[in-house]
Amino acid sequence: MARTVKVGIIGSGLAGLTAAYMLSSHSSEEVIFEVHIFEKSSTLGMDSSSISLPVPAQRREWRIDVPMRSFQGGYYKQLMSLYKHIGISFKKTDFSYSFSRLLPRRDTCARKITAALIYNGSSGTAGIGMPSSLSSLRKDQVESLVPSMALQLYTYCVFAIMCARLLILYIRILLLSIPIFRPHHVQVMTFRAWSELTVPRGTIARWTMLDIAWINFTRSVLVPLFSAVCTAPESSVYEHPVEEFLETDYIWLTLGFHHFVAMNGVQEVVGKLVANVQNIHLSSPVTRIESNHNDTSISSIHVSTSGGPRVFAGFHHLIFATQANGAAPLLESFISSLPPEAHSKRCAVEDQVACLRQFKYCSNLVINHTDPSLMPDDWRDERDLNLIYIEDDSFKVAAGEKASSSRRVPSTFTMATHVLTPPPGYPSHLPTVYQTTNPIEEPRESRILSVSTMERAVLTIQSKRALQGLNVEHGRMFWQSAGQGKSRLGPLQGARPFKELAHTPGIWICGSFAYSGIPLLEGCVVSAKNVVAQGIWKSEGVIGHIPW
Structure with a gap:
């Protein structure tokens, strides 16, 4: 009779969903994985900030991914392989770009957004365009x-x-x-x-x-x-x-x-990745993780729900597929629940916490709107992606002091506005929809469709060193870049470095930050794949197959 191994996944971004997909899709006569996903939002995390707009006169909606998730064939190889395996269609989107300078409003002159460089996309084959300031x-x-x-x-x-x-x-x-x-x-x-x-x-x-x-x-x-x-x-x-x-x-x-996006958005990706997952707990933020004093091989997850606190027990493995700064406090709660004699386990988890504390995060703001004032002043300079920045440091300081509004960020960010392409049948008389990431100028309130705040890991030299505890790259040839070689789990993964810890809960960490390179979607897929294949499957004696 097959034994049941219970796995709790905290977080439902791409990393958590990839891990859940691999575990729930595995079939074995020896082991059955019972997968539980815990998500604080009312919808699964990868799609939790997306919005839907009605398409008049049609019985469907325009689903807008928030944030926009594009991927590029030269770097996102594992992501694209996963998408192809689960049947996700791609749409080529070789974005064009405009780079514009913002001159803030002053007493003597109005605000100006002037294009300095225009890149016409198509992987560079379309060349660059003449800015209107030069042609005029x-x-x-x-x-x-x-x-x-x-x-x-x-x-x-x-x-x-x-x-x-x-x-x-x-x-x-x-x-x-x-x-x-x-x-x-x-x-x-x-x-x-x-x-x-x-x-x-x-x-x-x-x-x-x-x-x-x-x-x-x-x-x-x-x-x-x-x-x-x-x-x-x-x-x-x-x-x-x-x-x-x-x-x-x-x-x-x-x-x-080329660059691509999922043809039907991330909503389809989410649906296919969780098709076999039976236990999805939405609106259930995790408040504590505790060790079981009667059975040291399992742990419990405490969550807060609308009906009050709940406890889910009996987990043999915990996968933290959430932000590093969110996982660290939960691991500290696990440490506080350990009995005095669990010295080795305590040290192992403390090392994980110390590692996670090295990762830096930055708050981001994404606004969907119909306000064209966040675009270059001349319509001829508009492209698919419009990057706008303040070049003069004196204006950055002045604008930064006023950036306390919930509708804009400090002016040291680059404001990126994506001109969204509507679906077929969307009425042409309706205003253009834009998605602006980190606006340094406020869109008009009457034109705002949605506002989302989120945090994203930002790589530093310090966190790059700390990453070696979670992910180790090897086998890279001299002409290859980071992330192009093979990778294996770092020594901190599992929190099971000694033989006496073999019968304690496995604690695993994955996410965009837990892989080499800029924290992007590729890191979510590869880190989750490694945690499942090299961590959980291996520790349970399972010979699994990665079908992509």
Whole structure:
């Protein structure tokens, strides 16, 4: 007769759902996994912030993912394999971008959002576009009597010089991002240190002003881009490990690959991942984890519900698929419940808590709205994704002091506004719907459709070191980037480092932060897969098969 192994999963983001899918899909004559998912929201976490808009005259809704979840073929290989395995269709979305500067409102002039760079998408094959500020040059901006043909020639010459300079800078960063050309200590180098180290200092660079161009490129393109990718302020971007920037998604690993989104949104992903999970506890925030004093091989989960507190007991394994700063207090409650003689288990879990405390989080704001005022002033500069930043530090300080509103963030963030594509049949007379992440300007209240706040892990040198306790990468060739080699569970996983702990509850940690690279969806899938295959299956003597 098969024995039942009870697994509690705290959190229902992609990591928790992936772990639940693997465990609930496993069939064995020896072991049956009884999976329980605990989620504090009223809907499963991966889809909990998404919204639905009615499509007039049609019996369906437009489901909008919050936040937007796109993935790229060069980096998200495990994610795409999982999606294909469960039958998720992809839609190619090679986004175009605009980079615009925001000049805040002053006493003497109105607020301005002016495009500085336009990237036309298609994995770079569509080139760059001419910003309206350049194409709209008036005669009096150059010379009052210059003929229109001469003015047009002048404009195109300026644009050609700008394109040539940008091409040189892009080729340079491509070369610098290739693994064999990186500094030997790049693994522990911050973006600030790297950007200063890579400023060209030769005589030719000074004569051609390439050094100044590189500094401006770093500040006006790379910092806003990575601020948007990491949804983090400028200060966090500069202190971010540079190795992950050079390889993840936008420079080295993006070459020759497309970006995609799930055709039917994450709601379909969630439904397919939990199809076989029988025990889903929604609106059930976990308040405590306790060890069982009568049977040290199991633990209990205490939750708060609308009907009062409840206790679910008998768990052989606990998977923390939640934020590091949320898992740490729960593990501390588990430590406090251990009997005095459980010294080894206490030390093992304390090491996990110390590791989790090293991870940094940043609060983010996502607003769905119909307010076009958060877009570039000239409609010709609008693209799929519109990145807007304040370049002048004096304005950042001034704006930052006023950023206490619940509808905007400090101005050291990059504001990213995605122009959402409506489904077929959506009336054209209805206003365009935008999704703005980290608005540094407030949308008009009457145009707001939804407001969501969330936290996201931001990588630091400190947390990168701590990650070695949860995930260890090995077998990476010299030309490969972090996350491209094989990975195994770190020594802190399971909290079972000694033989005497073999019969205590396994405590496992997964999530975007528990894998190499910028915390993204790929880390959710790989860390969950490792926890199940290398952790739970192995400890239970199960020979499982990963079908993707």
